[in-house]
Amino acid sequence: MTTSNRQDLKEKVIAQADQSVETLYRYLRLTSVSAQHLEIPETVQFVADLLKSVGGEVKILDDLGGNPVIYGFFAAGSKGNANKTLLFYNHYDVQPPDPLDEWESEPFEPSLKDGILYARGTADNKGSLMLRLAAIKALEQADGLPCNIKFLIEGEEEIGSPNLPRYLKEYAELFKADACIWEFGSKDAQERVELYAGIKGSAYFELSTKSASIDIHSSLAAVIDNPAWRLVQALASMKNQNNDITVEGFFDEIEEPDEALMEIVRALPFDKSGLTGPFGLTRPLITEARGENPRDALMLYPTMTICGMVSGYIGEGAKTVLPKEAKVKIDCRMVPGQTGEHLLACFERHLARHGFSDVKVELIESQRAYRSDITDPFLHLVKKTAEEAYGSEAVLYPNSPGTGPMYQFNECLQLPIVSTGVGWAESKAHAPNESIRMKDYADGCLHMAYLLTDFAAE
Ligand SMILES: [Zn+2]
Structure with a gap:
């Protein structure tokens, strides 16, 4: 023209x-x-x-x-x-x-x-x-x-x-x-x-565990197990303090990025202040502690995020109670190759292997990358x-x-x-x-x- x-x-x-x-x-x-x-x-x-x-x-x-x-x-x-x-x-x-x-x-x-x-x-x-x-x-x-x-x-x-x-x-x-x-x-x-x-794709999960039909007086915690602790320990087995996802098989399906893709990712701009400014962050970026490139992480790595957790009493003041149940919502941003169905199977197998077969997992929705x-x-x-x-x-x-x-x-x-x-x-x-x-x-x-x-x- x-x-x-x-x-x-x-x-x-x-x-x-x-x-x-x-x-x-x-x-x-x-x-x-x-x-x-x-x-x-x-x-x-x-x-x-x-x-x-x-x-x-x-x-x-x-x-x-x-x-x-x-x-x-x-x-x-x-x-x-x-x-x-x-x-x-x-x-x-x-x-x-x-x-x-x-x-x-x-x-x-x-x-x-x-x-x-x-x-x-x-x-x-x-x-x-x-x-x-x-x-x-x-x-x-x-x-x-x-x-x-x-x-x-x-x-x-x-x-x-x-x-x-x-x-x-x-x-x-x-x-x-x-x-x-x-x-x-x-x-x-x-x-x-x-x-x-x-x-990126997304797989959304709910994990829950229940140990009684009603909330219980917490004096009985000397003998009755606590679902909130169970869930916290199960979650701690899925991701460590270095932010490594430790669920076996989680990364199995990922398609390796080729050189042409890596070249483009390396050349992308990354504006750290665009993240630290608007959100008022109080902790360093996890990629810094891990010695990783934040561009690689944003483009190429899957995530596993606790979106919300609920159990027992979190109102004003004190209420000594042993909750009957605990729930958490987790989303995984997936990269090409990964499927929600595979991650569900990984979660179930991981929980069973680590002694948490009482923790139930449900895949709520998923979309591939x-x-x-x-x-x-x-x-x-x-x-x-x-x-x-x-x-x-x-x-x-x-x-x-x-x-x-x-x-x-x-x-x-x-x-x-x-x-x-x-x-x-x-x-x-x-x-x-x-x-x-x-x-x-x-x-x-x-x-x-x-x-x-x-x-x-x-
Ligand atoms: Zn929209």
Whole structure:
């Protein structure tokens, strides 16, 4: 594409981004909280109408349970390349706005202050859908769509996408594409654009032990065993003071990272103050004590985290009691190769071997990790066009430390996936006062227009 074409496209994109803001406001006013089943049919209708208004063909898929999955299709223009198809993944559901009293404006009434737009869903994920559609509109007005574009917009991402794998399997043919742009991303505190070519998996467990049918007077602790101590000792056998996970077999399934991946990981930026500052940490990073590189740990190592523990009395003052039971919730962020089912078997075997067969383990949910082939040219095209559109450095991370249904996408569709979105360092997704900056919104829109253009020309 020539420079003058690029300039013409840029002007059209900026105008479209601007015009789309009013529709974004309407989208943000819909309270589509999947956890509370709020305004789901209304939001599905809104999104379907929106896609149609930009010239898309729409199918609402609702035959396999759960909130509907929306399919959108935009055919390549007459000058475009009909042999190439890009798939966008988005979700129309949002997190609950709680705690409400911490919001400085109404969560479902968009509020614009100093170029920052506040509302639930701005960053996660309604802003990203709107700017993708604005980019399509601008491309239609310029030279026509450069390639085919598909959308998969689901409504259960914020509750773990429980039904999505079934839709993907059933409709794999419909969603077939050459590459996929995922739903989220943001700029970091140094204004670098963060792109993710994968995702960590997650396995969520509850461990519990029970030794009586009621709480007991603690004088009887001289003869009656204590489930809280049992659970604490069982947990201590699973991870040592050096933060080594000591569950036998835990690391067995991990796919070893190759040299190309290691090279990229070694070159990633790491901003320690970005961790120590906002969280008020009182202990050194565990990677320091272990003599490890924190970039390696964030990208490549699995974790085992106690998310919460409960037993007995923790109210004010003293209550001498021997609790009847103890419970802990644990999440493991998994890396490619690992499965929740294998970790469950490891936990059960470990507990039995160490004399804790009274501790029960339940796997509550799990999602596998996924990483695109780091040498795939699509990944580098997304990075190059991001740098051009934002006018700042972009960093391609092999995976996000977070989780989402990327593994299933690749299982069914076999395609490279990169995540990019409209957030910034202070976007506060999932928290009160969620926001995006309107400059990022326009730049993100331009990024999508450039990416679609260059992707079609490849
Ligand atoms: Zn989210």
